[in-house]
Amino acid sequence: MATKETKQRGRPRSFDRETALEQAVRSFWEQGYEATSISDLTRAMGIGAPSLYAAFGDKRALFDEVVAEYGRLYGGFISRAVAEEPTARRGVERALREAAAEYTAPGRPRGCLVISAALNISPASAEVAASLREMRRSNLREIASAVRADVAAGELPADTDADALADYVGAVIQGISQQARDGAERTALEAVVELAMRAWPEAAGSRSVAGARPAP
Known part of the structure; x- marks a missing residue:
């Protein structure tokens, strides 16, 4: 039976998706697509890699969303x-x-x-x-x-x-x-x-x- 501590450790990290996306926009904007690594993105967005993939997909999918957000803002x-x-x-x-x-x-x-x-x-x-x-x-x-x-x-x-x-x-x-x-x-x-x-x-x-x- 899973303990309370195990359940808490397995929960996905909560974060403000809009704020995280805005930080991704800045990262790609400053460094370009290829020079921006997943570790750069997770550090800037304040989330772990599993949360990034779960919320945005892979790097290319995130970039597509970044470009749309850039256009909007x-x-x-x-x-x-x-x-x-x-x-x-x-x-x-x-x-x-x-x-x-x-x-x-x-x-x-x-x-x-x-x-x-x-x-x-x-x-x-x-x-x-x-x-x-x-x-x-x-x-x-x-x-x-x-x-x-x-x-x-x-x-x-x-x-x-x-x-x-x-x-x-x-x-x-x-x-x-x-x-x-x-x-x-x-x-x-x-x-x-x-x-x-x-x-x-x-x-x-x-x-x-x-x-x-x-x-x-």
Whole structure:
């Protein structure tokens, strides 16, 4: 017959799942997917390995939940900006400015988890890299779609390359993330945004105005 002491010893450790998940987010955000070990996670989350596996599954399953939680708490601003602003230009400028703010926010890791978590990853974790890559490409498709809508509406020149422009924005966002991880401050990144937006195509019909000679 099991004693009271045996029963207590066999009980799963109770913990706040939401708090533990938030600590897992920080661990993966700071160190990346592959560099974060189970022991790193259990130490950060304050739980034992059996509790981690019971509550979250294996490391990959936990990471998938971490990415979803990251998106809920810190991400999603690019999609929102592009969807809510009336033109692609305004949506992109808002997204870039929010990136400069979000990626340097005090009290949490710098940069973007979706961009940095799968850097220098081994072939064994290729599915993780592919999943994050698809998330980034989804943002680029949304930007390209907004650009095409502006071309159709006459807001941008008919010869605007929507995919190339979206790729350009993606490169700027990834650069902002890396610069933030390297210690760049928000004001410096906002200056980058100002320069980046100068490359945006002029609105259709504005070229002649911009290039017009002043009246004598």
